[in-house]
Amino acid sequence: MMKRRNFLTTVAMAGGALAAPGYLRIARAAEPLRVGALYSQTGGLSVVEKMLSSAVQLAASEINAAGGVLGRQIEVIVEDGASDPKTFAEKAQKLVISDKVETVFGCHTSASRKAVLPIFERRNAMLFYQTHYEGFECSRNVVYLGAVPNHQLSNYIPWIIETLGKKKFFIVGSNYVYPREMAKVSKSLIEAGGAEWVADEYLELGHSEWAVMVNKIKDSGADVVLSNVVGDSIISFYREFKNQGLSQDQIPICATVTSEIEIAAMGAEYAAGSYTSFPYFMSIDRPENLSFIERYRAFVNDPKAITYHSLEAAYFQVFLWKQAIEKAGDITADAIREGVRGQTFDAPGGPVKVDEDNLHTWVTPNIGQWQADGQSKIVSAYPEPVKPLPYSGYGETAENLFCTASGLDTTKL
Known part of the structure; x- marks a missing residue:
């Protein structure tokens, strides 16, 4: 259709002259x-x-x-x-x-x-x-x-509280914008669900010495870890968690970043029983x-x-x-x-x-539990895709949008 229209324009404007503008449009189209x-x-x-x-x-x-x-x-x-x-x-x-x-x-x-x-x-x-x-x-x-955060957390935090029965969250993350913003959204959801967060701790990107942090988790009284740890630190964290004898059955790690990539790198045995919230898992059937x-x-x-x-x-x-x-x-x-x-x-x-x-x-939000083979088992899934709310941490809802086709309404922040 496009080539035909260009061809007719060429003929009409230039009588078939190869140097006419219509001809140049044909050349560009190719x-x-x-x-x-x-x-x-x-x-x-x-x-x-x-x-x-x-x-x-x-x-x-x-x-x-x-x-x-x-x-x-x-x-x-x-x-x-x-x-x-x-x-x-x-x-x-x-x-x-x-x-x-x-x-x-x-x-x-x-x-x-x-x-x-x-x-x-x-x-x-x-x-x-x-x-x-x-x-x-x-x-x-x-x-x-x-x-965005409402895809990963709006279903995840209530599920942890209601299905896993966990009430005391230890929030841990890498020290930059993503983990801190995710923690901000999580805290409001935790409190709205009648639970509490007992700590909100951060280590620098790439940090590999997790013994002190895992000890803090053990001594905190937390019954679940919400992990916003990223990169290579994920591997060090999960290995130290298991090496110190913490069980995913008793204090599960519920992550927002840990994926098939990190599971393969650390060894599936270190993550088996833990959870991640993502729209996509390799195991989706x-x-x-x-x-x-x-x-x-x-x-x-x-x-x-x-x-x-x-x-x-x-x-x-x-x-x-x-x-x-x-x-x-x-x-x-x-x-x-x-x-x-x-x-x-x-x-x-x-x-x-x-x-x-x-x-x-x-x-579509999904929650996966990591298995011994390094793949996830989908344990909770929304029935359909969910509207993205990039400012949900600041009160944005589907009925009160901050970010629209006209731009950001800064008066709502």
Whole structure:
């Protein structure tokens, strides 16, 4: 359809002259549609972020095999953020200014997202960000594909209190914005459920000596640990927890970050019996997920490759972007922003939808209990996707939105 319209325009305007503007539009339409994939290929975060980059490239290859986007093949320009926010900003600038891409899929941490955000907002380009995060952001230049706190905590805390029968929470996290914001939301939910939090403790990112903290947990009287610990520290924490004789039956660790990646790294025996709240687990028993795992493993040439929540979102975000362009009939940031509102997709883990108001994504909350084989058993699942509320920690509700298509209403904060 697009090529035919361009062809008729060419004939009408130039009588078939090859140098006419219509002909140039045909030439451009045949060119690849370039997008960025901005993930760490080197540095401490590269092990995980290379997986996200592969998921984006897998989705692009599948779309290309099916005919591309508006008849154009996708060309993915991979840039290395090098596990450093400053480098992320430099590479984002290259992609948006030098390479002139309208859309970048990328970043994995809030630090890298915050570093690149001014570039996307100044240059009016679009960032698709696949990782669950702490909320408290409302940008017209970002599509947020991961969970926000109400997806991970609004069902989780009441479930811990009512189903596990736990009343005394020891909150522990890594010392940066995500764990602290998650703790803020958790405290209000804990108190609303008639329970209490007996401690709220933090250790620096990458901290590996957990003996003192685990002793604090043992002496605190807590009957459950709410863990917002991230990265390599997760491995050290869980190992020390078990080594000091703490039982997941008596004092379970209920996490918001621990995924299949960390379970495999620490050894499944250290996490068996603990819990995590995520929209996606590799164990979700759907034909769409089983097929996704098989295709991903073939793409990366690893028959034992692991999938996890951010990887799934890195994959399905490309399809939502494609649908947005096809709806708008244009590849500009303004067109993508409007085209992506309300887009739905049957992702490997289940249906997702981009919210019309805040450009965050409706996902389905799940609670998984880690098993001895390193996979999770889904012990609680919502029946359908839930509206994202990025400011739920500050009183935002579905009836009283802070972040809308018009922007952030700061008077409500």
